[in-house]
Amino acid sequence: MEYQSLREIEMYPVRDLSYDFLGIHFENPFILAAAPSTDNLDMVRRAFEMGWAGAILKTTSVEGTRVDLTYPMMSTFDHEGRKLFGMGNIDLISEHHIDTVEYNVRMLKKEFPEKMVAASIMAGRKEDWQSLVERLENAGADLIECSFSCPQGNIGEDPGKMLAQSVSATELTARWVRDAATKIPVSIKITPHVTDIVEIARAVKRSGCHALTASNSIQALMGIDIRSFAPYPSLGGKSTYSGMTGPAIKPITLRTIAEIARNVDIPILGTGGASTWSDAVEFMAVGAGVVEFCTVVMHYGFRVIDDLKSGMSHYLDEMKFSSPVAIVGKALPNIVMHDDLPRRTVRSHINEKLCIACDLCYVACRDGGHMAIDQQSSKVPYVDRERCVGCGLCQHVCPVDGCIEMRVAV
Amino acid sequence: MQCFDAPCTAACPTHIDVPKFISMIKSNNVIGAAEVVKTSNALANTCGKICPEEVFCQSVCTRGKQDSPIWIRELHFFATQYEKDNGFSATKVFPKSKKTVAVVGAGPAGLGCAFELAKLGHRVDVYDGRIPGGVPRNSIPSFRLAVRELESDTKFLSGFFKLKAQAVDKKGFEQIRTSHGATFLAVGLGQDRMLGIPGEKLKGVIPVLKFLEKAKANSTSMKIGKRVVVVGGGNVSLDAAATAKRLGAESVTLIYRRSEKEMRVWRSELEEARKQGVEIRFLVNPLSIVGKTNVEGIKCRRTRLSKRKDRSGRPIPVEVKGSNFVVEADSVVIAIGQTIEAEWLGSVERPKGGYVKVGKDFQTSVPGVFAGGDMIAGEGTIVQSVAHGKYAAHAIHEYLTAM
Ligand SMILES: Cc1cc2nc3c(=O)[nH]c(=O)nc-3n(C[C@H](O)[C@H](O)[C@H](O)COP(=O)(O)OP(=O)(O)OC[C@H]3O[C@@H](n4cnc5c(N)ncnc54)[C@H](O)[C@@H]3O)c2cc1C
Ligand SMILES: Cc1cc2nc3c(=O)[nH]c(=O)nc-3n(C[C@H](O)[C@H](O)[C@H](O)COP(=O)(O)O)c2cc1C
Ligand code: SF4
Numbered sequence: 001m002e003y004q005s006l007r008e009i010e011m012y013p014v015r016d017l018s019y020d021f022l023g024i025h026f027e028n029p030f031i032l033a034a035a036p037s038t039d040n041l042d043m044v045r046r047a048f049e050m051g052w053a054g055a056i057l058k059t060t061s062v063e064g065t066r067v068d069l070t071y072p073m074m075s076t077f078d079h080e081g082r083k084l085f086g087m088g089n090i091d092l093i094s095e096h097h098i099d100t101v102e103y104n105v106r107m108l109k110k111e112f113p114e115k116m117v118a119a120s121i122m123a124g125r126k127e128d129w130q131s132l133v134e135r136l137e138n139a140g141a142d143l144i145e146c147s148f149s150c151p152q153g154n155i156g157e158d159p160g161k162m163l164a165q166s167v168s169a170t171e172l173t174a175r176w177v178r179d180a181a182t183k184i185p186v187s188i189k190i191t192p193h194v195t196d197i198v199e200i201a202r203a204v205k206r207s208g209c210h211a212l213t214a215s216n217s218i219q220a221l222m223g224i225d226i227r228s229f230a231p232y233p234s235l236g237g238k239s240t241y242s243g244m245t246g247p248a249i250k251p252i253t254l255r256t257i258a259e260i261a262r263n264v265d266i267p268i269l270g271t272g273g274a275s276t277w278s279d280a281v282e283f284m285a286v287g288a289g290v291v292e293f294c295t296v297v298m299h300y301g302f303r304v305i306d307d308l309k310s311g312m313s314h315y316l317d318e319m320k321f322s323s324p325v326a327i328v329g330k331a332l333p334n335i336v337m338h339d340d341l342p343r344r345t346v347r348s349h350i351n352e353k354l355c356i357a358c359d360l361c362y363v364a365c366r367d368g369g370h371m372a373i374d375q376q377s378s379k380v381p382y383v384d385r386e387r388c389v390g391c392g393l394c395q396h397v398c399p400v401d402g403c404i405e406m407r408v409a410v
Numbered sequence: 411m412q413c414f415d416a417p418c419t420a421a422c423p424t425h426i427d428v429p430k431f432i433s434m435i436k437s438n439n440v441i442g443a444a445e446v447v448k449t450s451n452a453l454a455n456t457c458g459k460i461c462p463e464e465v466f467c468q469s470v471c472t473r474g475k476q477d478s479p480i481w482i483r484e485l486h487f488f489a490t491q492y493e494k495d496n497g498f499s500a501t502k503v504f505p506k507s508k509k510t511v512a513v514v515g516a517g518p519a520g521l522g523c524a525f526e527l528a529k530l531g532h533r534v535d536v537y538d539g540r541i542p543g544g545v546p547r548n549s550i551p552s553f554r555l556a557v558r559e560l561e562s563d564t565k566f567l568s569g570f571f572k573l574k575a576q577a578v579d580k581k582g583f584e585q586i587r588t589s590h591g592a593t594f595l596a597v598g599l600g601q602d603r604m605l606g607i608p609g610e611k612l613k614g615v616i617p618v619l620k621f622l623e624k625a626k627a628n629s630t631s632m633k634i635g636k637r638v639v640v641v642g643g644g645n646v647s648l649d650a651a652a653t654a655k656r657l658g659a660e661s662v663t664l665i666y667r668r669s670e671k672e673m674r675v676w677r678s679e680l681e682e683a684r685k686q687g688v689e690i691r692f693l694v695n696p697l698s699i700v701g702k703t704n705v706e707g708i709k710c711r712r713t714r715l716s717k718r719k720d721r722s723g724r725p726i727p728v729e730v731k732g733s734n735f736v737v738e739a740d741s742v743v744i745a746i747g748q749t750i751e752a753e754w755l756g757s758v759e760r761p762k763g764g765y766v767k768v769g770k771d772f773q774t775s776v777p778g779v780f781a782g783g784d785m786i787a788g789e790g791t792i793v794q795s796v797a798h799g800k801y802a803a804h805a806i807h808e809y810l811t812a813m
């Protein structure tokens with residue numbers, strides 16, 4: 001017996017994080033987004049065993065669809081020494097066609113009946129969309145997600161164009177799918193790359209589809225090698241636009257979800273930039289019912305579920321929320337239009353006890369604010385309350401948490 | 411970094427999942443991080459404060475290959491302190507077996523074992539004649555580990571077993587052994603080793619554990635004299651020297667018979683002693699302690715290192731003839747090691763009268779009697795002792811279940 005390699009005995013009670021959403025039971029709000037992590041049966045099995053509540057299998061299509069991948073497909077947006085602030089991919093849909101995905105759904109539902117197993121689909125013609133839906137329903141999927149938003153474009157559209165960039169195409173295609181779905185809910189995965197996200201959401205709502213997944217990756221050019229002028233990811237010096245995901249896109253997604261939730265009454269699956277339990281709380285606070293994860297898993301592995309669950313449990317305890325459902329929409333009443341914002345006089349206050357006299361606030365205000373901070377050699381800088389307009393820049397460049405405060409002037 | 415299959419976790423004797431708890435700190439789930447630490451290491455706050463990370467987790471940190479290692483112990487400490495300050499997380503209800511286990515000694519090994527046994531569902535009686543905490547409570551100087559810091563662990567743990575305020579003797583041992591399903595011995599090394607040179611009976615000659623215990627118990631009233639000599643060369647002697655300085659001694663001299671290279675000490679301890687102004691004299695061997703009734707000095711002889719090595723692989727020092735000298739002193743602290751203080755162990759096998767012999771399952775030569783901590787391994791560390799206790803608990807569980 002190797003005592004050293006024994007598994008630890010759990011000493012803390014496991015908090016119940018389960019709830020129902022779209023008529024489906026979720027063990028917790030954390031599911032895997034349609035991506036490489038869900039393209040392989042063994043990988044999804046492993047994720048389920050580790051505690052993920054569900055998975056959306058990577059987007060599939062009807063047999064015979066050509067999926068012309070090319071490699072390498074990944075690149076990253078690193079920032080100030082941190083890897084993977086954003087991640088870019090030039091991936092396409094799965095090379096596995098519906099026959100394989102049907103099999104995977106069947107196996108997973110058999111082995112893990114308590115998990116949410118969904119599949120993502122993409123097609124061109126009406127018959128194909130509808131047959132994909134029927135086959136997945138019969139295979140026992142809990143939910144179908146329709147990718148209207150692959151950054152490399154939808155099948156059958158103009159090159160690089162996404163279905164979800166056209167209100168009419170979205171509504172028409174969503175209706176086809178809705179008509180075929182007789183047993184399970186359908187969610188349309190949309191892109192934030194539109195003039196008016198609310199118009200698209202309304203189109204989905206009109207189609208009768210049950211939910212929206214907001215939102216897919218951001219089309220991006222990940223970078224250029226400044227000596228060879230090859231864009232990233234470089235495939236022999238050539239490249240194309242990537243779909244960017246990961247922490248960098250979180251604020252964009254938050255806005256997208258919030259804007260839909262504020263205007264259209266439709267359940268939302270959140271995706272795009274969530275890495276931690278607190279990101280998930282934010283997604284839910286602006287209206288997401290569950291949260292999908294992809295890049296963080298590709299970076300650190302399925303094991304991130306431990307912190308997602310633990311962090312969410314402690315958060316719910318702290319907030320005295322009985323269930324994650326209590327978070328959904330909590331921030332929405334606080335999002336208003338600019339005209340409706342309170343108008344008060346605020347001024348910057350530096351906490352002398354916390355200030356480390358780096359003078360970053362000074363230089364930021366001098367060259368990017370209102371020249372309201374005076375430098376006092378190696379001492380705490382001084383805010384001139386006459387010149388300070390209260391923009392808040394200094395507060396955000398200060399490296400010390402809580403050192404600069406914006407106080408309402410009386 | 412979030413290394414996979416992380417070397418720090420392997421290097422920590424209690425195998426704390428280091429990447430996991432650090433990722434939780436990063437996500438601001440500090441309570442979760444503390445729970446991860448405590449799940450593996452019952453003396454979480456104590457180890458967070460004084461675990462010699464330089465020989466464990468941090469010494470193998472992958473990040474060190476890039477620039478500098480992550481300050482793992484500091485992060486561990488941050489998390490467990492946060493949990494302590496915000497109220498301990500409630501534990502789950504553990505299963506209940508009908509088996510009872512006696513743990514003798516409430517030091518790190520005993521506490522580690524008792525808590526793990528409680529998690530496994532067994533009823534545990536912990537015997538100790540003193541307040542729980544062992545050496546960390548009684549001897550490790552307050553400036554490194556205050557009593558209240560240790561108590562944040564023992565207070566949490568004491569809810570999981572019955573404490574019996576009883577120092578075990580021969581009769582007690584027999585009685586305890588027969589009235590419990592199994593027994594875990596963890597009495598540590600309570601006996602100071604002496605030099606066996608003339609003058610050790612003089613007033614002012616103090617064995618190190620007694621010295622440190624007294625200093626920790628009543629540091630303000632303790633008198634130590636102006637000039638203190640500490641004989642030793644390990645961590646304990648450095649603690650003693652630094653303590654003497656803090657008690658107000660004007661000069662503190664540590665004498666060690668080999669050179670600095672052979673000293674088996676942690677950098678942090680050596681730095682602390684030097685910072686306190688302790689003078690360390692290498693290559694010096696004590697011959698006798700001189701004085702009438704009180705200590706007046708210690709007679710020494712210089713040594714040089716020979717080519718021959720001892721069992722520890724270090725060169726054996728030999729005395730240099732005609733190099734005698736006397737170091738004047740008001741007190742002499744003897745810190746050359748500790749041995750087991752337990753006449754009552756009876757038939758529990760101790761090769762050459764030394765440490766207790768155990769198998770891979772921590773079982774001694776007496777069936778049903780297990781042992782761990784310093785009494786099986788010699789002077790060790792807190793985390794190592796906790797680990798012994800924890801893994802022994804699983805062996806005991808197996809033993810009880812097989813019965
Ligand atoms: C001065 C000093 C400084 C140290 N500094 C550090 C450090 O910074 N970091 C670190 O990791 N390690 C340090 N160590 C080592 C560490 O303290 C020990 O390795 C550890 O305490 C051993 O734990 P243990 O449970 O085996 O025994 P102990 O801690 O010795 O505990 C034994 C317990 O058994 C009890 N006991 C003894 N006899 C009986 C009996 N007959 N009946 C009932 N109970 C009995 C004692 O009262 C005591 O509570 C230090 C040691 C010393 C001496
Ligand atoms: C390599 C890669 C492949 C992806 N493939 C698909 C796909 O086939 N279908 C789809 O709907 N989304 C796909 N996505 C998008 C993800 O499902 C997810 O919505 C997106 O990565 C944003 O979430 P994140 O920031 O958590 O990664 C892919 C993402 C990546 C990184
Ligand atoms: S991540 Fe795996 S599959 Fe991708 S290039 Fe590296 S080794 Fe190959």
Ligand code: SF4
Nearest residue numbers: 422457461466467483
């Ligand atoms: S107990 Fe010690 S070795 Fe283990 S992680 Fe903490 S500091 Fe490192």
